[in-house]
Amino acid sequence: MTGWRIGMAVGNATLIDALRRMKSNLDSGIPQAIQNMAIAAFEGPQDCIAEHNKIYQTRRDKLIKVLKEMGIPANPPKASLYVWAKVPEGYTSTEFADDLLEQANIVVTPGNGYGPNGEGYIRLSLTIADDLLEKGLARLAGWKNRKKSRSVR
Numbered sequence: 001m002t003g004w005r006i007g008m009a010v011g012n013a014t015l016i017d018a019l020r021r022m023k024s025n026l027d028s029g030i031p032q033a034i035q036n037m038a039i040a041a042f043e044g045p046q047d048c049i050a051e052h053n054k055i056y057q058t059r060r061d062k063l064i065k066v067l068k069e070m071g072i073p074a075n076p077p078k079a080s081l082y083v084w085a086k087v088p089e090g091y092t093s094t095e096f097a098d099d100l101l102e103q104a105n106i107v108v109t110p111g112n113g114y115g116p117n118g119e120g121y122i123r124l125s126l127t128i129a130d131d132l133l134e135k136g137l138a139r140l141a142g143w144k145n146r147k148k149s150r151s152v153r
Helices: 013-026 032-043 048-070 093-104 130-141 146-152
Strands: 082-086 121-125
Touching: 048 082, 048 130, 093 121, 093 130
Parallel strands: none
Antiparallel strands: 082 121
16 A cells, blocks of 8 residues: 555664654554554565566656756656656746646655755656556656747747
8 A cells, every 4th residue: 555654773772772662752653554464475485576676667767868858957866756856947846746747747755844854855756657657758858948949938
């Protein structure tokens, strides 16, 4: 289930203890259904992992290529279902997300939704089917920087 996550923290014992105490005051732990799904995932067959990683790597590489061709900086993540890209000069993350939606019918997440350090970036997902990704990449490649073209006039 998208958004249902499980994880662990490893590190300095004092910091981990502080994290444990803070978390115990914020929530009541991971729901049992998520714990059971995680156990099944860890104990079940693992042969699909390499195949899935290859799918996401291929999607990532295609997206990074299109972004690079557009002059939009983005570092390929080593392990993620998302790519973070710098917005073109003259845009806020929300303005750029709106422009992509209006011009190219592409939904991205403005980085400012992740706090002040996210401003100036957008997040693109690699979780869509390959045929939809291809359509989206074609739309993305066709996007025109209106702010740049306005300033040239």
